[in-house]
């Protein structure tokens with residue numbers, strides 16, 4: 001993909017108010033199922049926000065409400081200062097949505113589809129802008145092709161072009177890289193970064209924790225309709241991160257001596273490795289004491305390595321802790 005430098009959407013100078021403000025938002029579907037439980041969330045201007053949560057946590061429901069596709073039961077949402085219900089049109093114009101499912105008109109050409117999408121938002125035609133988007137998304141050569149003739153990856157690019165056609169300030173990407181190949185995933189990550197560079201705020205939902213780890217400025221975790229955590233990515237990883245020290249033993253151990261047994265020290269099944277888990281936040285890691293006690297028991301090691309817990313491990317432990 002070529003650069004999206006051309007998408008000039010300057011960041012408002014000094015604007016510190018949230019671009020999206022969600023307060024007390026609840027949703028109970030007609031079935032009686034409560035998908036969102038009094039959600040409060042603020043999205044900052046110009047950030048990439050990743051919303052993580054297991055299947056059925058309420059991610060799509062939340063996005064759908066902000067985009068005016070699903071009605072909230074209670075609560076208030078504003079998008080760039082516009083109430084999404086009272087001032088629906090103005091709010092919706094600010095938002096581009098790339099939904100999970102591909103919903104494009106199979107018989108239309110790429111060009112007709114993006115032109116039509118722009119028109120839906122009441123924006124005057126701007127073929128130069130649309131040409132830039134299609135070029136940036138490597139779709140320009142396919143502009144006259146019917147969508148049904150495109151590959152799945154190309155169709156996904158069309159969905160993005162449609163979402164950007166009316167120059168939104170906010171872009172929602174619902175599971176953007178589910179089922180796409182590695183190359184397209186990389187392209188999309190690069191595109192998201194360039195959009196952010198141009199002042200677009202991006203909210204993405206993902207199951208790929210790797211994606212949040214790589215892309216997001218902040219991470220929100222949703223579980224069973226509740227936002228259980230919102231944190232700067234680096235702070236989150238530092239706060240909840242644990243480190244592991246793995247000792248490769250000189251000779252395998254049948255079992256750990258009782259005096260050494262603790263939750264933080266585990267012997268591998270084959271007895272060749274000892275794994276010690278410690279908190280990155282504490283002053284005292286306990287490593288010196290551990291090494292001393294091992295030596296007292298005549299347990300020698302030939303090598304050691306440390307590793308930090310990934311966002312994936314943090315996420316799993318957070319969501320597990322709630323179930």
Ligand SMILES: Nc1ncnc2c1ncn2[C@@H]1O[C@H](COP(=O)(O)OP(=O)(O)OP(=O)(O)O)[C@@H](O)[C@H]1O
Pocket residue numbers: 029030031033034035053054055056057058059060061062
């Ligand atoms: N129209 C509906 N009627 C009744 N229940 C619904 C409806 N839409 C969604 N739900 C339920 O609300 C819950 C949240 O669904 P939602 O699609 O928001 O979750 P999600 O976090 O996006 O999940 P996924 O990661 O699987 O896409 C689920 O239990 C789902 O079955």
